[in-house]
Structures are given as structure tokens and as C-alpha cells.
Amino acid sequence: MTDFHIILHDSSSLLEQGFSCSSALRxxxxxxxxxxxxxxLSDGSNFSRLAELSSQVRRLSLYANVEAWAGVELCHIPPALLPDAVTEAREAGASLVLVHGESIMDQVEEGTNFAAIAAGADIVTHPGLIDAEASAFAAEKGVALEFTSCPRHAFTNAHTAAMALRHGAPLVRGSAARCAEELTTRAFWPMIVRGTESAVSPENESYLFDLLRQSEEKLIRKLMRR
Structure with missing residues (x-):
């Protein structure tokens, strides 16, 4: 796999977690x-900080041995407002636009998954019990669903993976890590994937690995063109 990973860089928790841009990349x-x-993490009120984050990421990634992009995860924005929020985030300099999906561990408004896909987000994070209609729409629009290592949101990984495989939706990995201890290592990811595969495709263990690899490679190519 290509080892693409989503890291949550939330400055409101930096004093508590010590996870600055430079330490995140390290x-x-x-x-x-x-x-x-x-x-x-954004509700649309902190887009002004994107320019600074993008500058830091570009400069530091040259020396960190990690190719990185700056972005936002739109959280608890009403579905009707997501098209404007996605557009405004891109105009503010976000290379990646994520939308916090309908995780069963959070009170996200119903319809957020579908609205995020329609708005053209890059990734719907932890989409919970995403339905067939939204999964097929994600495949049509090329919007990736997140396969997460975050313990709080990973309960529906098998469902998300099954829907992505069934409908052809892209699937990429993320952890929403806020500190070093929450970062999932390259060596540990295959075990998470295999633990899900037993529920998704026991007859052929390569399906999920192949989907993740192809989806992440496609996303990286798209980001490099931006």
C-alpha cells in the first residue's frame, strides 16, 4: 500500500497534546x-489559518521524508451548508477537504454523508453505517470513504469496507491522530486490514488491500496535480 494517512492537526489541543505541524510530520x-x-478540525470559522498551515506543511515536508498536504475536516456543518463550506475551504487554500461523516459514535446530522459527497469533498471520514445510495454516489463522484484506525470510530470499518467494495467507492486510511501515540504505524496497518477482511471477503484476502492501494494512489496523484 502507499501508506497515505490522515492526521488531525487541531491547534486547540496543541498545549495538551504537543502535536505541532513539525512533530506530526516527524x-x-x-x-x-x-x-x-x-x-x-473546522466549522468554517478558522479557514484564515489554512494559509499558514499550508506554508508550514510545504516547508517542513521537504525535510521530513513525508509528502504532506494541508486541509480541513468540516465537522457538524448542516448538510445544506456543506457545498459553500467545501468551496470556501478550497478557496482558503485547503488541498484536502474532509467532512466528518455519520459515525455511530457521534451525533452527526442525518444526510451529512450524502451531502458531503454531493459537495465534492475529497474524503468522508468515518461514515458509519453508510447506505448503498451514498456508497454508489461516492463511487460515481470519486469521493473516498475513510477506513479508520481510530478506536472510537472503527466499529463500522467492516461495513464501510464492504459497501466500498460492493459499489466501487474509493477507500483510504486515516486515524485522526492528535498525538504520537495515536498514529498507526505502517507495520500495524496490515493487521487492521486483515481483521476487517475476515468479515468482508474471506474467500480472497487481496480485495481490500487492492482497493486501499488503488484508492490512495489515485488520491495522491490528484493532490500532486493541485
């Missing part, structure tokens, strides 16, 4: 990751 490198997205 620990990503130590975890064996080659590509990463550093994203700000």
Missing part, C-alpha cells in the same frame, strides 16, 4: 508513513 516519518494529510 512522528509520521517514524511510523513509516510516506504520505499524509494534516487537517484542521
Amino acid at each position: 512522528y509520521a516519518s517514524l511510523a513509516g508513513l510516506r504520505f499524509a494529510g494534516l487537517v484542521l
Whole structure:
């Protein structure tokens, strides 16, 4: 796999967690990751910080042995407002736009998954019990679903993977790590994938690995063109 990884860079927790942009990239490198997205948790009010984050990521990634992009994860934005929020985030300099999906461990408004896909987000994070209609729409629009290592949101990984495989939707990995201890290492990811495969495709264990590899390679090519 290409070892693309989503890291949550939330400045409101930096004093508590000590996970600055430079430390995030350093620990990503130590975890064996080659590509990463550093994203700000956002309700749309902190887009002004994207220019600074993008500048830091570009400068530091030259020396960190990690190819990285800056972005936002839009969280708890009403579905009707997501098209404008996605557009505004890109105009503010976000290379990656994620939308916090309908995780069963959070009270996300129903319809957020579908609205995020329609708005043209790059990734719907932890989409929970995403339905067939939204999964097929993600495949049509080329919007990736997240396969997460975050314990809080990973309960529906098997469902998300099964829907992505069934409908052809892209699937990429992320952890929403806020500190070094939450970063999933390159060596540990295959075990998470295999643990899900037993519920998804026991007859052929290569399906999920192939989908993740192809989806991540396609996303990286898209990001490199931006």
C-alpha cells in the first residue's frame, strides 16, 4: 500500500497534546508513513489559518521524508451548508477537504454523508453505517470513504469496507491522530486490514488491500496535480 494517512492537526489541543505541524510530520516519518494529510478540525470559522498551515506543511515536508498536504475536516456543518463550506475551504487554500461523516459514535446530522459527497469533498471520514445510495454516489463522484484506525470510530470499518467494495467507492486510511501515540504505524496497518477482511471477503484476502492501494494512489496523484 502507499501508506497515505490522515492526521488531525487541531491547534486547540496543541498545549495538551504537543502535536505541532513539525512533530506530526516527524512522528509520521517514524511510523513509516510516506504520505499524509494534516487537517484542521473546522466549522468554517478558522479557514484564515489554512494559509499558514499550508506554508508550514510545504516547508517542513521537504525535510521530513513525508509528502504532506494541508486541509480541513468540516465537522457538524448542516448538510445544506456543506457545498459553500467545501468551496470556501478550497478557496482558503485547503488541498484536502474532509467532512466528518455519520459515525455511530457521534451525533452527526442525518444526510451529512450524502451531502458531503454531493459537495465534492475529497474524503468522508468515518461514515458509519453508510447506505448503498451514498456508497454508489461516492463511487460515481470519486469521493473516498475513510477506513479508520481510530478506536472510537472503527466499529463500522467492516461495513464501510464492504459497501466500498460492493459499489466501487474509493477507500483510504486515516486515524485522526492528535498525538504520537495515536498514529498507526505502517507495520500495524496490515493487521487492521486483515481483521476487517475476515468479515468482508474471506474467500480472497487481496480485495481490500487492492482497493486501499488503488484508492490512495489515485488520491495522491490528484493532490500532486493541485
